[in-house]
Amino acid sequence: MIVMGVIIIPVTDSPLRYPGGKTQLKGFINELIQTNSIKDCTYVEPFAGGAGVAMSLLLTEKVQEVIINDIDSSIYCFWKSILEHTDNFIKLLEETPVNINEWYKQKYIQENKDKFSVLEIGFSTFFLNRTNRSGIITGGPIGGYSQHSQYKIDCRFNKKNLIKKILKIASYKKQITVTNDDASVFIDKVIKFLDKDKTFIFFDPPYYKQGKHLYTNFYTHDDHVHLSKKILSLKDYYWITTYDLSKEIMEIYNIKNQKIYRLNYSANNKRKAAELLFYSERTTLPETNHIELISNI
Ligand SMILES: C[S@@+](CC[C@H](N)C(=O)[O-])C[C@H]1O[C@@H](n2cnc3c(N)ncnc32)[C@H](O)[C@@H]1O
Numbered sequence: 001m002i003v004m005g006v007i008i009i010p011v012t013d014s015p016l017r018y019p020g021g022k023t024q025l026k027g028f029i030n031e032l033i034q035t036n037s038i039k040d041c042t043y044v045e046p047f048a049g050g051a052g053v054a055m056s057l058l059l060t061e062k063v064q065e066v067i068i069n070d071i072d073s074s075i076y077c078f079w080k081s082i083l084e085h086t087d088n089f090i091k092l093l094e095e096t097p098v099n100i101n102e103w104y105k106q107k108y109i110q111e112n113k114d115k116f117s118v119l120e121i122g123f124s125t126f127f128l129n130r131t132n133r134s135g136i137i138t139g140g141p142i143g144g145y146s147q148h149s150q151y152k153i154d155c156r157f158n159k160k161n162l163i164k165k166i167l168k169i170a171s172y173k174k175q176i177t178v179t180n181d182d183a184s185v186f187i188d189k190v191i192k193f194l195d196k197d198k199t200f201i202f203f204d205p206p207y208y209k210q211g212k213h214l215y216t217n218f219y220t221h222d223d224h225v226h227l228s229k230k231i232l233s234l235k236d237y238y239w240i241t242t243y244d245l246s247k248e249i250m251e252i253y254n255i256k257n258q259k260i261y262r263l264n265y266s267a268n269n270k271r272k273a274a275e276l277l278f279y280s281e282r283t284t285l286p287e288t289n290h291i292e293l294i295s296n297i
Helices: 023-035 052-059 073-084 086-095 100-111 118-131 159-170 183-189 221-232 247-253
Strands: 002-004 007-009 042-045 065-069 176-179 199-203 238-244 258-263 275-279 291-296
Touching (some): 042 052, 073 118, 073 176, 086 118, 086 159, 247 275
Parallel strands (some): 042 199, 199 238
Antiparallel strands (some): 002 007, 258 291
16 A cells, blocks of 8 residues: 555556455455355456456465456456457557557547457557546546646556556466356356355445446446345355445345445545445454444444
């Protein structure tokens, strides 16, 4: 973790910047896996996004294998291409200039995905994620279109560090599976076939309130209800689900295993917002310093 004045930037193993990314939960999730004595763990994220927790657990060898899923085909292509086209991805990263002209080219790829390969889409996703404000792929470039601001388009594009991260992840590729399904479909298609004793699942769906603004795909109220039924049906699995604090989500889930939590580390109030945590009947919560479990609801 790097402390700059009062703003704390969590260090992540993921090459993606992710709005609402949950890398900060890595310590807590590792404790969950240890407390529940899950040996040779397969760690699953049905809403993977930047997959910061998954990468950290795998790269520090706390889990045996990870399965990451996201409905967004741009995100899927990114993960697929760094794992299956590693050398070509690195070559693109080394050779592509990071300027506003290139930004328009990469945006064109993103808007015409049917004309491009997995590698081209994956690289364009990465390029726009690293050059757009807050990492939002559909957003505008850091520094604006005229690039007159103090921060320029390349200020989050440290090629050397990014190459290091990508190569490290690719060296674990035999232990990473990437899929591109709707999370509810993914539960039926993948999770239901996993060994319940060796699997830990972290559900991090789009926020109930802000999801629409942050992500390419978003959930309606009914989608959240549908998802909750699917998750709650996984009674014999180890899982947690996090959400923004909203009365609708509390009503939808309505189980005894729920807490309000706050991240413990942060001096930045914006990041210290309380969130909801739900967990399966099989899951025991650890004694933890990583997060502040504020109360039973
Ligand atoms: C809150 S973000 C996850 C962030 C992630 N935990 C991280 O740390 O980077 C939610 C993710 O869910 C994906 N998503 C949205 N709807 C989905 C769906 N129906 N099925 C699977 N993924 C979905 C979005 O594309 C987004 O990447």
